[in-house]
Each structure stands twice: as structure tokens, then as C-alpha cells.
Amino acid sequence: MRKEVIYSLASPYREEMKVTAYRFGHGKKAACIVGSIRGNEVQQLYVCSQIIKKLTELEASGAIVSSNEITVIPSVSHHSMNIGKRFWAVDNTDVNRMFPGYDLGETTQRIAAGVFEEVKNYDYGIQFASFYMPGDFIPHVRMMDTGKQSASLASLFGLPYVVIRKPRPIDTTTLNYNWQVWDTNAFSIYTNETDEVDEASARQAVAAVLRFLTRMGILRYHNHSGYIATVIAEEELRQIKTNVGGIYRRLKHPGEEVHMGDVLAEILHPFEGEVLSQIIAPTEGIIFFAHKKPLVTENEVIYKIIRRLHE
């Protein structure tokens, strides 16, 4: 394992921010793994730390197939993470909306450019990402539909689901999108948590990455074959929204199978405790996403269901 500072940025009042890469093996740029790009992505940081720990052991035992280099960048965002901010500490811009970056541009464009210069040109790019809505997902691999994505490759992670998302204008400046534009096969992996560490889904994510690297001939490793993934287009997910605001009582959780008419959640009057609304499943299927925070507004997306899928 070689540890290398790939980008540094002087701060007026704090220590220099250093983005560190851990490199394993030598040779062609086989795979690059990126952890937290936003300051609240603690689970993403944790997963990368566990991958680095495991790859260090595997490299020592000669398990990295010769002529392959694996790079892991556990954090781009610790300058924000250390002060409890999600976005860039100074101007609240999002580094994951600045790719491919611009080295003569503004600060977060420079950070993105510095990182992208190091992460591009790999065969495979894997990012541990987070979603802007507060809630839990079933662990899955997400890809942008750029015309260059390969769902069959994504299924080799052995996670239960692969989601293909049509990019919106705002997505064109993410790392995942730009990796694909630069001919890297890019995958975003979502586990259950972001702000907190969830050991079970973190272990699942580490196993998925090792499984993928093994199947791509980069690692020699034996692990469970995982799932044969179900591939879903994001627009096929059935969204369920609240019709009132109040206190949210979640009754069904990601991964659960539900039937039409099941009560998924209740919204309570915030002062009187009475049930204002029952959120009823409009379809049968598997819950893919569920809102988590205890309060909800009207018109909030609180569930996404994979229609007509059964356990």
C-alpha cells in the first residue's frame, strides 16, 4: 500500500486540506474507489476505511493480480466533515456538482479538478454516494443512463438491485457522470446510511466491491456470489407522497414486501397525537426507499416501491 497526497489546499486559518489516495498493486489503472465527497458522508468514509484495511491485507498476501493498480480515496470532504457541514466549508457549494472541475476556477472547481485528474482513466470507477432526500434505501448500485452504462457489469457487484437513472441537467456535473464521459465504467453504491455508521450494510458494501474486483480479474479472492441483481429504471419506481404535514410514524421499511392497501405509515397531528393520515400502499411490491426523519411536510416523497416485485 502506498499513501499519497493527490491534492492539497491551503486554508487561511486551518491546517492545509490534503486529499489522500491509497494505492494497491502496480500497473494499469484498473479500479478507483472514492468515498465521501460531502461532509456528512460518514458511512461512505467508514466503508472506504474498511476497504483500505482489507486491501492492505490482500496485497500483503499477494492477492492483487499483477499489472493492476487499485486506488482508494476515502475522503475529499474532511474539511467540511470536521466542522459538521455537508457542503464546502466556506461557500456551501457541492464538490460533487463541480466535476470535471476547472483548475483555474473557483475553490470547489479546483478541488474537483485536482481529484478528477487523479481518478480519471481507470477502467472502473466506484463511488460511495448519498442522496439528498433523508431516508433509507435498499443497498444498490446506481448508474446514469449516458448511453455508456453497462447494467450487466453493475450486476457483478452482487447487490440485490441495480438502478438506472436518466441524468437531469444537474447530474451532468457529478463524478459518476463525468467518469462515464471519460470512458470509465462508473458505479455509485448506496448503502443504508449516510450520517451514521451502519455496520451491516457497510460489510455488504465492502463485500460487493471485493466481489466486483475479483470478477473483473483484479483480485484473487473467494467470497460469496451475492445476488443476481434485479435491474430497475428509476422512473419505474412508484413514488408515494404525504398529503399532510406532521409527525411521521414509519410502519414499513426498505426491503419489505407490501400489498396493495397495506398501511405504510401514519402522519400524526403534532400537538394532539391523532392520526391525520394513513399512507396506503397503492400497489404491491418491495419498498426501495423510505423516509426516515420524524417530521414530514405535505407532498413529501416518503416511499418508493418497486412495483409488482416479490421477495
Added chain:
Amino acid sequence: MIETVSAMELPVEERLRIRKHRVLPLHPTGKEKRICVVTGTHGDELEGQFVCYELLRRLKAQPEYVKGIVDVYPALNPLGIDSISRGVPMFDLDMNRIFPGTEEGPMMETLAKHIVDDMAGADMCVDIHASNIFLMEMPQVRINEETAEKLVPYGKMINVDFVWVHSNATVLESTLAYSLNKIGVPTLVVEMGVGMRITKAYGYQLVAGLLNLMKELGIWEGEVEQVKEPIVSSDRAVGYLNAEKAGIFLPQVEIGDMVEPGDELGQILNPLTGDVEEVIEAPIAGMVFTRREYPVVYSGSLLGRILGGKEDREEERA
């Protein structure tokens, strides 16, 4: 007449309500043109608040001259303005990246859809922004080059100092202005002043421009001032000043100053060592139209912009 454009229930005893003030002619005919004046998408940009007040004050003072429909939306992001938050609080979301919105999406995207639906069919929209807390901007209109042919003539009517025609960026396709232009509502984006402050002189300047624009559209028949002939930047270079060093930036120029290449525009200082970390020099000759107000800078922080001459642009192209 104050109307609610969209309302959503928040969790505890409150509704998020987006409101507008509609001013109608004294004797409507049903064939009036309509202008939308909109601001407050970013909660830290307040310059438009004074513009809304002053425009409405003048319209109410001389209602007999109002010949069209004037819809004034002072706060598209009321929660942000009320809590000194640029984005939408709770979601950490830039509201000007979710248009045109959708009924199928989360709450804010639904609100965005209602806003666009409400403005659809208008003959003109002016979307007023105030930079951010970091930068002071000379009053200007920004126009995507895709819509320049149609919008530059309107940009010249609105009493700004210049009209900046910029290239298209895919990410900007999620803005209110892009979405409205796409559905046939000509929309001008005005940038002026600085975040979290109100520059009264700029407010008066823009109100004069809005009344002039409304007169041209047949919405206002009252007196108007002579408006400025703006510089149009489509054939001019723009010089960017970005910090290379971290520290405290102190500018030495004012907005509107003319500078020559190599002129000292400011310094980045180190308050711990007492050293000058970097001297900022003008990269091109021209007029300073953006200047950093917030002193703390990192490498990359934008310190200013200069509008150069035509010859610089020709050199750039060459």
C-alpha cells in the same frame, strides 16, 4: 391583490406559502399584457426586496397609468429569506436548480412546478438576483447565448450598466429563467449588488428600468426616466481574478473603475505573519464589474471580473 401561488403544509402548525402581489389596471379589458417580477429564490439575496417594494409603491401611487398586469413575487424561497439561508432550509437545496419542477417530485419540485405554471403565459419575466454574500455586482442582465437574439433588446430597456451574454451550461438548464424561456416567457436575469445587503441606488436604478420596460410593453403609461445604454458583452472579453493564495483580501478598486493590465487591484494579506501573500493585478484592460466583498479567501476564490474591450475578445478567439 395578494394571492397565494402555492402552499404546502410544514410539519408543525405552519404552511410554506409562496405569494404574489397582482396589480391590475383600473379598468381591465381582458387583453392586457402581463409582466412577472420575481426575486428571493436564494434566501441570502435581498436586493430584489427593495425593488419589489418600490415598484409596488409607485404603481399604487399612480394606478391610472397601469395598463397591464403586474405580478410581483418577492419571495420564491420564503423559508430561506426568513432564516438567512441561501438554499431551501431542511433540504440544503439550491432552489434555482430544480426548475421546471414536477408534481411527481418532492415538495420543493412540486412548488417549483406551481411557480412555473403560475408564470406561464406571461409576456415578460424579470428574475432579480443579488450575487451572493461574497461578491458585489454592478447592475447587469445575464442572458444565455441561446436566447440572446430575442432577449438582448429587452436587456437594453431595463437600465442596467451592461448585458452579459454567456455560453450555455447544461447545469443552468434547471434554472427558473431557462425553464420560462423554454416555454415562451421571455425572462431576463438581473444580477446586482451583494448578498445580505440592500444597495438602495441600484434598487432605484432597476425600478426605473422596470417601468421603462413596462412602458415599452404597454403595461405602464406613466413617466419614465431616460435609461442607460448598456454595454453588451457578447463581443467583449471577460477577465477573471481568482485568488491563488489563502488569506484576507482587501480590494483597492471600486465597481465601475477602469483599469489597465498590471494595475494593482488588491492584496491578499496574512494576518498571522504580517506578510502580503499575493498582489492581485488586472489581467486585461477594462471595467471592474464584479468585486469581492467577503475578505476570507482560499485558492480559487473569485476576487473580481473585468469587462474588457473588443480587441481582447478577438485575441481570445484567435
